[in-house]
Amino acid sequence: MLTTRKPKRSPGRPVASAEGDARDHLLTAATELFARQGVAATPFAAIAKRAGLTPAMMHYYFNDREHLLDCVVEEKIAPLIASVWSPVQPNASPEDLIRGVVERLVAGVERNPWIPSTWMREVLNEGGLLRSRVLRKLPFDKVRILSAAIAQAQTRGAIETNLDPVLIVFSILGLVMMHLATAPFFAEVFHRKEPKPQAIGRHITALLLHGLKPSGQ
Amino acid sequence: MLTTRKPKRSPGRPVASAEGDARDHLLTAATELFARQGVAATPFAAIAKRAGLTPAMMHYYFNDREHLLDCVVEEKIAPLIASVWSPVQPNASPEDLIRGVVERLVAGVERNPWIPSTWMREVLNEGGLLRSRVLRKLPFDKVRILSAAIAQAQTRGAIETNLDPVLIVFSILGLVMMHLATAPFFAEVFHRKEPKPQAIGRHITALLLHGLKPSGQ
Numbered sequence: 001m002l003t004t005r006k007p008k009r010s011p012g013r014p015v016a017s018a019e020g021d022a023r024d025h026l027l028t029a030a031t032e033l034f035a036r037q038g039v040a041a042t043p044f045a046a047i048a049k050r051a052g053l054t055p056a057m058m059h060y061y062f063n064d065r066e067h068l069l070d071c072v073v074e075e076k077i078a079p080l081i082a083s084v085w086s087p088v089q090p091n092a093s094p095e096d097l098i099r100g101v102v103e104r105l106v107a108g109v110e111r112n113p114w115i116p117s118t119w120m121r122e123v124l125n126e127g128g129l130l131r132s133r134v135l136r137k138l139p140f141d142k143v144r145i146l147s148a149a150i151a152q153a154q155t156r157g158a159i160e161t162n163l164d165p166v167l168i169v170f171s172i173l174g175l176v177m178m179h180l181a182t183a184p185f186f187a188e189v190f191h192r193k194e195p196k197p198q199a200i201g202r203h204i205t206a207l208l209l210h211g212l213k214p215s216g217q
Numbered sequence: 218m219l220t221t222r223k224p225k226r227s228p229g230r231p232v233a234s235a236e237g238d239a240r241d242h243l244l245t246a247a248t249e250l251f252a253r254q255g256v257a258a259t260p261f262a263a264i265a266k267r268a269g270l271t272p273a274m275m276h277y278y279f280n281d282r283e284h285l286l287d288c289v290v291e292e293k294i295a296p297l298i299a300s301v302w303s304p305v306q307p308n309a310s311p312e313d314l315i316r317g318v319v320e321r322l323v324a325g326v327e328r329n330p331w332i333p334s335t336w337m338r339e340v341l342n343e344g345g346l347l348r349s350r351v352l353r354k355l356p357f358d359k360v361r362i363l364s365a366a367i368a369q370a371q372t373r374g375a376i377e378t379n380l381d382p383v384l385i386v387f388s389i390l391g392l393v394m395m396h397l398a399t400a401p402f403f404a405e406v407f408h409r410k411e412p413k414p415q416a417i418g419r420h421i422t423a424l425l426l427h428g429l430k431p432s433g434q
Contacts, residue, residue: 037344094429117343124399125342126334127254135406150429160432162423164416166407167396171424174395175388182341182387189352190383199381206379207388211428212311212367215377 023061025051030068031076035114038121039069039129073133080108080115081134085142094149094159098172098208101146105176106201116181124174143169168208175204240278242268247285248293252331255338256286256346290350297325297332298351302359311366311376315389315425318363322393323418333398341391360386385425392421 029050033042044058044065051057062068084104088097109115122130150165179186179200187194195203206215246267250259261275261282268274279285301321305314326332339347367382396403396417404411412420423432 035343038342098429120337121342124395124402125255125338126252126398126402131402138406153429157431159429160423160427162419162432163429164412164420166409167403167412167417167420168424170396170399170403171392171420174399175392178341178391178395179384179387181343182391185341185343185348186384186387189355192383195381195384200384202379203381203384203388206377207385207425207428209428210377210430211424211426212315212370212376212380213427213430214374215379 022051022053022057026053026058026061027071027075031072031112031114031118034072034122035117039065039118044068069130069133073130073137076112077115077130077134078137080105080112081137081139083108085139088142088145090145090149092149094146094153095209097146097149099205101172102176102201102205102208105173106180106197106204109176109180110197116177119177120181124177172204172208175207176201179204239268239270239274243270243275243278244288244292248289248329248331248335251289251339252334256282256335261285286347286350290347290354293329294332294347294351295354297322297329298354298356300325302356305359305362307362307366309366311363311370312426314363314366316422318389319393319418319422319425322390323397323414323421326393326397327414333394336394337398341394389421389425392424393418396421 026047030042030047033047033050044062045055048055048058058068062071084101087100087104092100118130119134122128123134125131146169147165150159150163150168153159154161154163154165179195180197183194183197183200186192209215243264247259247264250264250267261279262272265272265275275285279288301318304317304321309317335347336351339345340351342348363386364382367376367380367385370376371378371380371382396412397414400411400414400417403409426432
């Protein structure tokens with residue numbers, strides 16, 4: 001009953017692995033369609049069609065949309081969040097912590113280019129369908145380490161107090177997701193070449209670390 | 218034929234003015250529903266119902282959705298954009314220009330609290346239904362003044378070159394819209410009081426002007 005979209009596979013391949021392939025194709029197709037048109041506008045049938053499989057296969061592997069969204073967050077978004085935040089440790093400087101978070105986030109998104117527009121639409125938007133699922137994956141212990149490092153630097157006058165040490169977490173994630181999601185739109189608006197993720201990362205790191213101030217000061 | 222939702226009005230009121238009221242109510246109801254659920258999920262009937270008027274009135278004043286969206290951008294978003302950018306003049310410092318843009322944008326959004334989530338959903342999202350309309354309203358001459366001021370400061374070493382003087386326009390607008398649109402979500406995530414627009418503006422200005430550097434440096 002199983003068919004995959006890669007006919008060159010040998011017919012003797014174990015079923016478990018072919019099943020894994022079909023499931024992977026479906027999950028990948030789902031994330032691509034979510035990024036382009038949002039979760040609400042993406043029925044199971046469309047996902048199956050894009051993967052070259054049947055709607056019945058979607059139901060077989062993912063049961064219903066709620067479970068599919070659980071799988072997307074658990075298998076695709078949570079590992080990215082973990083890779084971004086797990087190296088965050090106390091005693092690092094706020095500068096190093098922010099530089100690391102931005103670098104790892106940009107790198108992680110380069111491997112998952114469907115994430116920024118999905119994040120904008122389904123996490124940041126009111127009524128976004130991944131919001132509460134993603135929220136449960138945020139490593140608050142790590143986020144607190146960054147906020148505490150900034151707050152501590154503020155008490156010794158090393159960072160200005162108008163900067164909110166908690167709000168800045170949203171600034172960091174929001175800047176990365178927004179700039180990466182809107183890179184083609186930005187290119188269209190300003191008649192420029194689409195900025196590469198690395199260039200966007202450099203801009204954001206410069207902005208977060210010193211804004212308009214020259215870095216040497 | 219015209220009915221308004223404010224029965225206390227005197228019956229002798231001129232029709233033209235009552236018409237203006239009904240149209241205003243419909244436009245306001247439209248923006249409120251757009252902010253909450255997006256343009257695509259908001260049929261004429263829902264807008265009319267929210268305004269306490271009939272779908273026929275929606276068609277009478279706005280014809281179809283395309284024309285309604287033209288009116289929303291022309292009458293509600295374009296004036297805000299103009300108020301933000303028109304004071305931008307050459308020979309001002311990049312710091313003063315950015316401070317002014319953020320201040321006026323935050324103030325303008327306070328008067329139009331439906332704008333940030335609509336901006337996120339319908340301008341920044343791929344497939345957003347206001348994207349091309351809003352794009353036509355961006356005052357590129359003013360945007361270029363800001364970019365040129367930053368680029369000039371970079372040539373004399375007063376601003377680091379990793380900061381992209383054009384990309385920063387998206388950073389500024391994106392930070393303001395994202396933080397204002399997600400203020401209730403932020404409060405929920407971090408169990409804090411919802412940050413006020415003025416506090417968000419102070420944070421964003423500090424971030425843009427000096428990032429983690431103390432302002433005195």
